[in-house]
Amino acid sequence: MKARLFVCTTCDRYAQPPPAPTRGEQMLAAIQAEAERVGIGHAISTVACVNSCPRPAGAALREGRGGGVFRFARLTPPDAPALVDFVARRVAGERVEVPDSLADRVASYILPRGPAAE
Numbered sequence: 001m002k003a004r005l006f007v008c009t010t011c012d013r014y015a016q017p018p019p020a021p022t023r024g025e026q027m028l029a030a031i032q033a034e035a036e037r038v039g040i041g042h043a044i045s046t047v048a049c050v051n052s053c054p055r056p057a058g059a060a061l062r063e064g065r066g067g068g069v070f071r072f073a074r075l076t077p078p079d080a081p082a083l084v085d086f087v088a089r090r091v092a093g094e095r096v097e098v099p100d101s102l103a104d105r106v107a108s109y110i111l112p113r114g115p116a117a118e
């Protein structure tokens with residue numbers, strides 16, 4: 001399974017005026033620093049939106065082609081260590097649950113693609 005965390009750098013798209021750096025860019029910096037510290041910097045990517053816009057900042061962990069997708073919202077930089085630990089363990093193939101500290105940050109979960117219905 002090739003898991004990868006996609007961090008939205010556009011959030012907060014509704015901020016007036018938009019801060020510089022954006023909340024998403026601040027979140028990305030915190031995540032990248034923690035990911036480099038634990039050796040999974042390669043598993044972090046950026047994206048323009050993960051559909052968490054009404055509740056910024058957003059990110060999504062996609063677990064390979066056809067795999068499940070955890071979508072997060074309302075992330076803040078102090079969430080980075082718990083989020084990166086969760087991502088690192090999923091990247092390593094552990095079937096760990098979302099940690100309690102991030103439970104209220106899960107906006108949705110898309111099930112992995114299963115066998116085609118008959």
Ligand code: FES
Nearest residue numbers: 008049050052053
């Ligand atoms: S703009 Fe960040 S989730 Fe849509």
